[in-house]
Amino acid sequence: METFEKTFLNSYDLYSNEIFRFVIFKLSDREKAKDILQDVFMRTWVYMTKNGKIDNMRAFLYKAAGNAVIDEYRRQDRRDNKLDSLETMAEDGYDPGFDDTDSLIEKLDGEKAMKLVNELPEIYAEVLFLRFSENKDISEIAEITGRPNNTVSVQLNRGIKQLKIIMNKYKDKL
Amino acid sequence: MERLFAKIKKENLDAGEKAKIFSNLEIFVNENPVQKIKSPYYNPWLIFVRHKTFAITAVSAILVVSLTSGTVLAAKNSLPGEKLYSIKMLDEKMQSFTAIGAKAKAEVHATQAINRLQEVEQMVVKKIPINQETKQEIKDNFGDQTKEVKNHLDELKNSGRTEEADKIKYDFESSISEHKRAIIELNDGENKKSEDRQNGNKGKTD
Helix, strand or coil: CCHHHHHHHHHHHHHHHHHHHHHHHHHCCHHHHHHHHHHHHHHHHHHHHHHCCCCCHHHHHHHHHHHHHHHHHHHHCCCCCCCCCHHHHHHCCCCCCCCCHHHHHHHCCHHHHHHHHCCCCHHHHHHHHHHHHCCCCHHHHHHHHCCCHHHHHHHHHHHHHHHHHHHHHHHHHC | CHHHHHHHHCCCCCHHHHHHHHHHHHHHHHHCCCCCCCCHHHCCCHHHHHCHHHHHHHHHHHHHHHHHHHHHHHHCCCCCCCCCHHHHHHHHHHHHHHCCCHHHHHHHHHHHHHHHHHHHHHHHHCCCCCCHHHHHHHHHHHHHHHHHHHHHHHHHHHCCCHHHHHHHHHHHHHHHHHCHHHHHHHHHHHHHHHHHHHHHHHHHHC
């Protein structure tokens, strides 16, 4: 196999899980996230065949995934009707009986943890996800989101504050 | 908070899901291979398209060379007082500078000295008036060239190449004698002046 193709398939091996998490975090739909992940990598390959090697593959994949998610939002005419919010989960009878935020976290699986974070405005949810779930530093988040470093820092601090409020809110509600 | 995100981090593709997408991608890659780009060397003209800097440099070089050689060629037939004459002088200087060895230098300077005489003759034929300043310039240049010829011939003789030096000297003198008309023309101004001066004095005494 040619080196060029090898590089591409190695990139899939390296980054597929983090890009998958990024997509599923935004869509809360595992099956859809898998489709989008495959689509992102196919589009990336088409780009590479026309334009050659990509210098920063990870950043490129995040950007492509971000665009694919936006397309999906448009198709679903969403972000207003968030799929399964924690409130809906509560209405559906999900009652773990938390008495503090620690036990709230304890009772959440990955998908529900994502939904909790997604209660935040999207710009905050995204930077928190990249910072704490993917361990990216400020400059990497800035590169992926296309925002200045300072903006990312501010959004990170505000996001943390708001997430704490949300966690306390659901601690009492659920 | 870290614990919350640690939970999110556990959301991964399972091995089966990852392998399935990998296999789909492999098929996709094979069905959509990299477009083979022909080397630019297959078509020499493509190099101009692909490497703009190279193209600009090459075109500029061609322009400079063609414009320069064209101008120098045009200047070769120019006469004193004309716009291109300074280029002709510059070209002659370059020729004498690039000539290697006493023999070559003597021949170049001899040719250039004769050029001055030919120019005067052409100006006379074309009835182009030669003012005193131009005459003086031509005479100075002719004198300089002749001096250079003499110096290089001496150099040749000193190095034991007397025969070669004598031949160049003979050819040079023969050429000068063929252009007597030009020499007369160059000296005419001075002769006329002295004649005028003499006639003026005569008139006064009369």
